[in-house]
Amino acid sequence: MSKPRERILNTTMILFHQQGYNNTGINQIIEDSAVSKASFYQHFKSKDDLCIEFLDKRYAYWISELENFISGAQTVEERFLKSFDFLIFMNEKENFRGCSFLNILSEIPSEKVEIHKVIRSHKKALRDAFNKDLKDDMLSDHIYLLFESCIVTSQLYRSNELIKKTKSIVQGLLLSSC
Amino acid sequence: MSKPRERILNTTMILFHQQGYNNTGINQIIEDSAVSKASFYQHFKSKDDLCIEFLDKRYAYWISELENFISGAQTVEERFLKSFDFLIFMNEKENFRGCSFLNILSEIPSEKVEIHKVIRSHKKALRDAFNKDLKDDMLSDHIYLLFESCIVTSQLYRSNELIKKTKSIVQGLLLSSC
Amino acid sequence: MSKPRERILNTTMILFHQQGYNNTGINQIIEDSAVSKASFYQHFKSKDDLCIEFLDKRYAYWISELENFISGAQTVEERFLKSFDFLIFMNEKENFRGCSFLNILSEIPSEKVEIHKVIRSHKKALRDAFNKDLKDDMLSDHIYLLFESCIVTSQLYRSNELIKKTKSIVQGLLLSSC
Amino acid sequence: MSKPRERILNTTMILFHQQGYNNTGINQIIEDSAVSKASFYQHFKSKDDLCIEFLDKRYAYWISELENFISGAQTVEERFLKSFDFLIFMNEKENFRGCSFLNILSEIPSEKVEIHKVIRSHKKALRDAFNKDLKDDMLSDHIYLLFESCIVTSQLYRSNELIKKTKSIVQGLLLSSC
DNA sequence: GATGAATGAGGGTTCATTCAT
DNA sequence: GATGAATGAACCCTCATTCAT
Numbered sequence: 001m002s003k004p005r006e007r008i009l010n011t012t013m014i015l016f017h018q019q020g021y022n023n024t025g026i027n028q029i030i031e032d033s034a035v036s037k038a039s040f041y042q043h044f045k046s047k048d049d050l051c052i053e054f055l056d057k058r059y060a061y062w063i064s065e066l067e068n069f070i071s072g073a074q075t076v077e078e079r080f081l082k083s084f085d086f087l088i089f090m091n092e093k094e095n096f097r098g099c100s101f102l103n104i105l106s107e108i109p110s111e112k113v114e115i116h117k118v119i120r121s122h123k124k125a126l127r128d129a130f131n132k133d134l135k136d137d138m139l140s141d142h143i144y145l146l147f148e149s150c151i152v153t154s155q156l157y158r159s160n161e162l163i164k165k166t167k168s169i170v171q172g173l174l175l176s177s178c
Numbered sequence: 179m180s181k182p183r184e185r186i187l188n189t190t191m192i193l194f195h196q197q198g199y200n201n202t203g204i205n206q207i208i209e210d211s212a213v214s215k216a217s218f219y220q221h222f223k224s225k226d227d228l229c230i231e232f233l234d235k236r237y238a239y240w241i242s243e244l245e246n247f248i249s250g251a252q253t254v255e256e257r258f259l260k261s262f263d264f265l266i267f268m269n270e271k272e273n274f275r276g277c278s279f280l281n282i283l284s285e286i287p288s289e290k291v292e293i294h295k296v297i298r299s300h301k302k303a304l305r306d307a308f309n310k311d312l313k314d315d316m317l318s319d320h321i322y323l324l325f326e327s328c329i330v331t332s333q334l335y336r337s338n339e340l341i342k343k344t345k346s347i348v349q350g351l352l353l354s355s356c
Numbered sequence: 357m358s359k360p361r362e363r364i365l366n367t368t369m370i371l372f373h374q375q376g377y378n379n380t381g382i383n384q385i386i387e388d389s390a391v392s393k394a395s396f397y398q399h400f401k402s403k404d405d406l407c408i409e410f411l412d413k414r415y416a417y418w419i420s421e422l423e424n425f426i427s428g429a430q431t432v433e434e435r436f437l438k439s440f441d442f443l444i445f446m447n448e449k450e451n452f453r454g455c456s457f458l459n460i461l462s463e464i465p466s467e468k469v470e471i472h473k474v475i476r477s478h479k480k481a482l483r484d485a486f487n488k489d490l491k492d493d494m495l496s497d498h499i500y501l502l503f504e505s506c507i508v509t510s511q512l513y514r515s516n517e518l519i520k521k522t523k524s525i526v527q528g529l530l531l532s533s534c
Numbered sequence: 535m536s537k538p539r540e541r542i543l544n545t546t547m548i549l550f551h552q553q554g555y556n557n558t559g560i561n562q563i564i565e566d567s568a569v570s571k572a573s574f575y576q577h578f579k580s581k582d583d584l585c586i587e588f589l590d591k592r593y594a595y596w597i598s599e600l601e602n603f604i605s606g607a608q609t610v611e612e613r614f615l616k617s618f619d620f621l622i623f624m625n626e627k628e629n630f631r632g633c634s635f636l637n638i639l640s641e642i643p644s645e646k647v648e649i650h651k652v653i654r655s656h657k658k659a660l661r662d663a664f665n666k667d668l669k670d671d672m673l674s675d676h677i678y679l680l681f682e683s684c685i686v687t688s689q690l691y692r693s694n695e696l697i698k699k700t701k702s703i704v705q706g707l708l709l710s711s712c
Numbered sequence: 713g714a715t716g717a718a719t720g721a722g723g724g725t726t727c728a729t730t731c732a733t
Numbered sequence: 734g735a736t737g738a739a740t741g742a743a744c745c746c747t748c749a750t751t752c753a754t
Contacts, residue, residue, distance in 0.1 A: 022200040023287055036719045106284035123334055142347050149323035152330055156301055169320050214736050378556040379643055392740045462640035465557055479690055498703050505679035508686055512657055525676050570715045
C-alpha cells in the first residue's frame with residue numbers, strides 16, 4: 001500500500017472532482033484513504049490547503065491528458081479540433097462533471113482569496129495555451145471561449161451534442177482565417 | 179411588513195445568489211427573514227424545495243431584467259449586442275457572482291434530479307430564446323455559447339474584459355451572416 | 357425533569373468550578389445534562405458565552421451565600437470575621453477549589469476580553485462591598501487583600517490554617533482602628 | 535545553537551508563563567524550539583514531566599531575580615518594601631501574567647498529585663523566606679499574605695495600584711512592630 | 713541521540729429537520 | 734397559521750503520545 005499522503009491525494013482527486021468541495025467531508029476522505037484524522041492534518045494544514053493541492057494536481061493531470069490526447073495532430077487546426085474531442089472523451093470518462101476549477105469557483109466564497117487565485121491562474125494558463133498556438137489573438141480567444149462554453153454546457157445538459165456542433169463552428173472559423 | 183413566505187423568498191433571492199446554496203444555511207435565511215424555523219418549514223417542504231422556488235423566481239427576474247434592458251433595440255443585431263451589455267450591467271450590480279443556475283449546478287450532487295431538471299429547463303429556455311431571434315440555427319447557438327462563456331469567464335476573472343471582446347466577435351459574426 | 361437550559365447551567369456550575377474551564381468539555385456538559393449537542397448551542401452561542409453566564413451565576417450564588425452566612429452579625433467587626441469563617445465553610449463544602457474567577461482568569465488568554473471584563477467587574481464589586489462597610493479606605497483594602505489571599509493560599513495548601521491566622525490579624529486591625 | 539533539551543526548556547519558560555499550561559501545546563513547544571517531536575519525548579517523559587521541570591526552573595529564576603533586586607537593601611524593612619517593588623518590576627516586564635505557580639494550580643486537576651506537590655513546596659519556600667527575615671511569625675505571615683494578594687490582584691486588574699497601596703500598609707506594619 | 717510518520721480520542725461548532733404546543 | 738425547543742449526524746480541527754527507522 002502506498003504512503004498516506006499519496007492515498008489522501010488519490011482519494012481527493014476522485015472525490016473533489018466527482019462530488020465537489022463542500023459535499024466532500026474530511027471524514028469521507030480519511031475513511032476512503034484508510035488514514036487517521038490526525039494523520040491527515042499532519043500532511044495538510046487544512047481542507048483549504050488540500051483544495052489548493054488538488055487544484056494544482058488536477059491541472060497537471062488534465063493538461064497532460066490533453067497534451068497526450070492531441071499529440072498525434074499534424075496541423076494546428078487538427079490540434080484544436082482534437083481538443084474538443086478530448087472534452088467528449090473526458091465527459092464520458094468522468095460522467096459529465098465539467099470543470100473542477102469552475103465547479104469549485106462556484107462553491108467557494110470570494111473571501112478565500114488564495115483558492116480563487118489558484119483557480120484563476122490555472123484557467124489563465126489554459127487561455128494562454130490557446131493563444132500560443134495561433135497568431136490571431138482575437139481568433140484564439142474566440143475559440144477559447146467556445147471551449148469553456150462546451151465544458152459548461154455539456155455538464156449542464158449531460159450531453160456532448162453542443163461540443164460536436166462547436167467542432168463544426170470552429171472548423172469554419174479556422175478555415176476562413178487562412 | 180410583508181408575509182413570511184414572501185420575506186423568506188426575498189431573503190433567499192439575495193443569499194443563494196450571493197453566497198451559493200451550500201454556504202447559505204437555513205438559520206441565516208430565517209434570521210434575515212425574521213421568521214421562525216417552524217414557520218419556514220410550513221411554507222417549504224425542505225431546503226431543496228426552496229431551491230427550486232429560488233431557481234424559478236431567479237429565472238423570471240433575470241429574463242425580465244434582460245428583456246427590459248434590451249427593449250430599446252431596433253434591430254436583431256442590436257438586441258444581441260445589448261444582451262452582452264446586460265451581462266456587464268449585471269456583473270457590476272451583483273459583484274461578478276456569475277450565473278446562479280450554473281453555480282448551483284456545480285454545488286448540487288447529480289442525485290438531486292429534480293433540481294438538475296429545473297436548472298436545465300431554464301437554461302434551455304434561454305438557448306431557445308436565442309434561437310427564436312435568428313433563422314440560422316448554427317449562428318444562434320454559436321452566439322449562445324459565447325454568451326454562456328462570457329458569464330463564466332467574467333465571474334472567473336472578475337472582469338468584463340472578455341465580454342467587450344466578445345461583443346466585437348459577435349458583431350463580426352452577425353455582419354458576415356447577412 | 358427541569359428544562360434543558362437549566363440543566364446545562366446546573367451542570368456547568370459544578371463542573372466549571374470543580375474542574376476548571378479548559379478541563380471541562382462541551383461533551384461532558386451535555387452528557388451530564390442529558391441534552392443533545394445541538395440543543396446546547398440553541399441556548400448558548402458558544403462555550404465562552406456559557407462561561408460568562410457561569411461567572412454571573414456564580415457571583416450571584418457566592419455573594420448571596422456570603423450575605424446569608426454573615427447575616428446574623430451584630431457589628432461590622434463581626435461581619436468581617438464571619439466573612440473569613442465563610443471561606444472556611446466554602447472550602448470544606450467545595451473541596452478547596454478556591455475562587456472560580458481567579459481560576460478562570462488563570463486559564464483564559466487575555467485576548468478573550470469579554471470574559472476578563474466580567475471577571476474584573478465581579479471582583480471589583482467584592483472589593484467595593486468591603487469598602488462600603490468601613491469608612492477607612494486604607495483599612496478596607498487591607499482586609500480585602502487579606503481576604504483574597506486567604507482564598508488563594510487555602511486553595512494552594514488545601515488547608516484553612518492561614519484563614520484562621522488571618523482572623524486574628526484582622527481582629528487586631530479592627531481593634532486598633534477604633 | 536544550544537542543545538535540544540535546553541532549547542525546549544527555554545521555550546517552555548516563556549510559553550507556560552505567558553500562555554498557561556493548557557493553552558500551550560506540545561506542537562508549539564517543539565516548533566519554537568526547533569526540535570523534533572520524538573526528540574522531545576526522549577528528553578521529557580510527558581508534558582506533565584516538563585511542567586515539573588518548568589516549575590523548578592521558574593522558581594529558581596524568580597527567587598534569584600528577587601534576591602538580586604532587593605540585594606541593595608540595608609535594613610529588613612527596606613528588603614520587604616523592595617520586594618513589593620519587585621512585583622511592579624516583574625508585572626511590567628512580564629505583562630501582568632501573575633504567578634505561574636498559582637496559574638498552573640488553577641489549571642491542573644487535583645489528581646495530578648505530583649505537580650500540586652511541587653507547586654506547594656515552592657510556595658512554601660517563599661513563605662518560609664518571609665519568616666526567616668522576621669522574628670515575629672504573625673507579622674511575617676501577614677506580610678506574606680499581602681504579598682500573594684498583590685500578585686493576584688495586580689494580575690486581575692492589570693495594574694500596580696494595589697501594590698503601591700500595600701507598600702504603605704506594610705510600612706505601617708513594620709513601623710508599629712518596632 | 714535523533715527523527716518524521718501515524719494515531720485514538722476528543723476539541724468546539726453547525727447542519728437541515730421534526731415535534732409538541 | 735405560527736412557534737420555540739430539541740435533535741442526530743456531520744462539520745473541520747487539535748490534543749498528547751507512540752512507533753518504526
